[in-house]
Amino acid sequence: MKLQRMRIEQLRQFRKPFVLDNLQPGLNLIHGPNESGKSTLVRAIRAAFFERYRSTAVDDLRPWGDSAAAPTIELDFEHDNRAWRLTKSFLQRKRCDLVVGTDTYSEDDAEEKLAELLGYQYPKRGVSKAEHWGIPGLLWVEQGTGQDIEAAIEHAGDHLKSALNSMVGEVASSGGDDLIEAVRGQRDTLLTGTGKPRGDYQKLEKDRAHYELEIEQLKERVHKYQEQVDRLGKLTHDYDQAELERPWDDAQRQLEQARARYQQVERLQQQQEQEKATLAQQQQTHRLLQQNKEHLEGLSRQLEGRKAELNRAERDLTVAEAQTPAVTGRLTEAKAAYEQAEKRRKLAGLLQTRARLEQDVRRLEQQKQMLGQNLAKAREYHQQLEQARQQARENRTDSELVRKLRETGNQLNEETIRSRTIATRLSWQLDADASLTLNNEALTGQGEQQLLEESTLVIPGVGTLGITPGGEELASTRRKLKTLEESLAEQLKALGVASVAQAEERLSAFESAGRAQKHAEDLLKSVAPAGIEQLVSEQSEAESELEKARRQLEATPKPNPDEEVPVLEEAEAAFARASAALDKAESDAREHQSGLSALKQARDNAQTEWQRLADEENSPQRQQQLRQISADLTTIEKQQAELGASLERREREIREARPEFLRQDIERYQNAVNQLRQTQEQRGRELRDIKVRLEAWGAEGLEEQLNEKEAEYDQCNRRYQELHRRARALDLLLNLLTEKRQALTRRLQAPLQKHLNHYLSVLFPDASLEVDEQLRPGTFSRGTELGLITELSFGAREQMGLISRLAYADLLREAGRPTLVILDDTLVHSDSDRLEDMKRILFDAASRHQILLLTCHPEKWQDLGVPPLDIQVSKEQGA
Template structure:
């Protein structure tokens, strides 16, 4: 099968017709970025073949937001040496037409022809599923499913076996299968499908295990009885000895001694903590006194430093004042040079202004013309915009309320149909001239009426008949109809419409007006981004600027500059240099003035600080404070030394007592007392339990029970061995027959295995891949490695899935069946080396099959040997054919 052309229209993102044609008979590489439409094209091919044209379960094909779309797919392909042309439409325009050479088919007949050609089935109801896809489901790989092949092979199994039988003929006899079935039936009487015993075989095996378990339990209880007798004697001896020695009393005495020693250590620790607080207080006072002493002693040193700083400030001020004359001379020269350069720039600018005015006039004339044209277009768009807004206002309606109205109408219609089905039916056929009255309404001729409530039928000359329809359902239906009729009327009144159809028409008209409004608004913004008023103001401003420029040009005359006047750039460069020199001179002057001010302030500050320190040092109170601080520090040092000596001696005494060890001793003795008493109580409790237990066991007659169970086990063993020998014989016979049948199956699989080995040798040299009796790839062997495909890495499973599909395609082609391979973003998990091998495999398979490879990574396939086709470029060409 060779696909030549694909066209889609109104399908997902392809609202306009999109054509993919001139497809090669071998390999085709189609690429584009994410969301460019690759998967949509693959979905279109699947829908064209798999989905019933009349199904309503393909909403995923509809363009977003377009409820009136009719997705249409057109395919041209070759198969069986014939030209096939398929056109299939869904949803709003359901249609399927197929032309094979000159023969035409339509609707269901056309779809059956497609299913017969490719080997798949249609879903009886709803969207098509993988179990219906057959051979295409095996060869058309969806994005992200390349590694999953088992179910695809299972769904296409019948078609593959049919192709194999057409190549090698029927190699298996039904007689052998019947014999295997008979043996397997008898084998299943004794075994479950997993090979476990069942029925009488399982029952005897379970009874034998139960008897053996009972015997083991009795033996264990007998041994336990004997062990308990020995344990009872030893417990009595230990209990009497411990009760006589009473070891917990010695532990109690040691506990009390340890507690007394710990109380003494706690008193020492309390004294130590109090004296540490006193020492900390003394150290804090000493630090404060020392800081005050250092502060008073530092005044003399600061006075010497301030004297030196004052002399330095005076010298620096004199040096700075000496440079004032030179700085003033430099700035005067720089100002004169700058004024000369500024006059030169003025002359150059006069010449430049004349040229600029001429250029401005030409530019303003062109700009004014553009604004005038845009203003005219904007006024036209504004008029269309107002018309669209008026239409939107006239047709504005609540879409949710319309939806609720439609729902109410639907409920009313359903309830009306239901009422007609359960209502009392009154029919009449009267003689000419005869007349009746039904609920005061004249009845004549013949007719029919459905009654939902009590009615009166008046027969002239006879009397009145009362007709009362029965049933709670009828009364309920009548109430529902009345309520729905009232709700429907209220909703239509609230919306201001006379019918549901009118409401839907207003919704459609409002949506159309909104679209027109948005399109016109975009056109208006393209010529007047900030509005017509601003555009009009810009146009008037442009005209004003044009008139002003012309007036200014007429009032000016071209300046006749003196000789030596240069252009503006050169003049400005000269002025910039002069300005830079002036700026440097001014900066130098500012720096000099700042430095002069700074020197004077430094001198004044240094003199003020020196005078203040001089007054403080010569004050008599300063000397008195120094002497007092020295006396207080000496007293604190003496007290601190005495406290530190006492603390050190007491700390040594506390450490030698080891308070932590004393705590541990108290805890150890407490636990020992508790453990010794508890152990003696446990011995006494165990003595009572063993005595009671031995008395109970002695009354059970354990040995008599043991002898009875041993006899039951021997009888059960004899019956079990009989069935066991039969089960082993059936198992052996079934295994031999199955091996023979598998040999025949391998002969059937040989053509498929040949194609599979061909591709596998290119990817994994010296490796083998076997297929099972259902033609599914199973055991994979490479060197010493042996396992199933499912155990391989994700990338390797994806590669094995692809080469298996290509082998199935070769098998189908050899059997004369049509093939087409579609790969959507496959092999994305392959490393560089494996991807190179897979390219060789694809290129080789393309000699026998048409392959459509869709990808969003064209750079990885640049060496595939085919010209890539860019979906994005094709879409742009269709949108812009010029």
């Protein structure tokens, strides 16, 4: 089966018609970014085959928000040398049409025809699921399911076995199967497929375990009952003694005494904190008064310092003003040197620009000439390419049909030669005037003829002889000759030729045209990689650039020949030095002016500060402040001494009282009171609980219940042992019968195992993979490693799943069943080395099957050897 074209409309994101055509019979690489529609294309193919056209459970096909949509899918494919076209619409316009050659099917007949062709079934109701998909469910891999192959094989198992049986024939009688099924039926009433009990056997096992649990629980309750009786006596003695002694009252008196002592210490600590705060406040006041006193006494020293600063500022200002003429002169000289250097640099740049433009003109003229030559060659090669294509169209021939025609012709020649060896031979030699009549044809002279069919020989004057060639082999040869002659005629008609030789000539001409087309394409790409239109565009662009360069050259003035033109590098270096010198001179001038302003400001500030201090030193308020500050300092120092002595006495009292131990005593006595009361309350509650519990257990009759349960357990255990022995015996018998059956089944597995080994040798050269009775890949071995395929890593399971699917496809192809392989974003977990091996496997399988590989990572498949098909580009072109 070869999918050639698909068209979808009003389906999910494809609201407008989208066409995917020119699909190759082998490998097809279809790529696009996420949400570009790859999975939608796969869903469309699945819906076209799997979903009933009248189904109401396919709302996922509807474009979002479009309740009036009618999702439509149209597929063109080829199978068994016949063209098939399927058109199916859902929801608002339910319809299914199938055209096979000249035959037409509609509605349910069309769907059943497709299901019979591909090997799947439709659901009775609702959406199609994996259990209905059969062979396509095995070969069409959805995104992220490449490693999950067991369920797909199970759903396609009947179709695979049917294909194997058609190849190797039935290898086992049904009698053995009936016996196995009978034993399995009896075993399955007692055991599950994994050997677990079921039915009555399972119920007895559960009842047996339930009895054991109940007996154990009853024994435990009897034991606890005895323990509770002992516990009741001890608790009663402890409770009565505690009520008599009341130890919690002593602990409560000690707690009250500790609290009273601690409250006294707390009052002392509060008084201590208050006096500490008062002392800190007095110390802060003392520091402020001392600072004010030092400030007032230090005014004379500050006045002398300010006078010295004023004299120094006036001297610095005088020196700076004397340097102003020299700084201005250096700035004027630097500006003149800069203007001269700039003029010479512009002159050198003009000369270099003209030289560059002249060089560009020469380069563009050469480029224009080269492009013109390439354009002429490209047009010549393009003409050769069109001639090759025309020859290929005129002689297009299917090599497979020619091969089949050649085989039919050879078979016809062989059968003709063979018929001559076994036909009845009639020879004659007659007188000159004598003649015979064979099948109404006159015979004269001498000759020979081979007879394959019943004939009549008339002898004049004698009568008529009937000749009947004998033997079943001759009749079979005659029928085979007729069949081969009719087949040869049909094949010649299909190819439109008169003979095998003419077909060979057309095929040779077609292949020769293909080689010529490839050669012409290579020559065309060598001179026009991007096409002739691009080459014409490049030539026009080169002409435009050449004209532009010529205009710029004409617009650039020539330097005066008498004027000395410096070298550009030297002129730029001289300009840079002059620019740097000018920047230095300007910077020096700015710094000098800024320094001069700063010195003037400093002189003015020093003058102001000196005058302020002089006025303050001579004021009468300063003397009064000094006398008042001295008196306040004496008073505060006396108060500080008195507070210090009081704090020391109280600190000693607090330390001797040990407040931290008093807090611990309060906590300890409180905990003791609570613990003693809680312990007594807990004894009371436990006494009440034990009394109630013992009364309840005594009323239940625990020992009588234990005896009854043990008797019921014995009866259940005897019946369980009977079914246990029967289940083991049936399981053993079934295993023996199955082993005999498996020996016959291995003949059925051999063709599939051959294809698996073919692919496995590429991926794991020294490994083997066995197929179980249900045709599922099971045990995997490599060297000393042995395990199940499900125990491999995720990436390895994905790879094994793919090669298994390709092996099933080869098997189906040998059995004459249609195959189509669809891989949606598969092998994403393969490392680079394994991915390279899988590419070899896919390329090999594509020689036998059509493969649609959809991916969002085209860069990983660029060495696959097939042209990629970009969905996004196709959508934009269709729009």
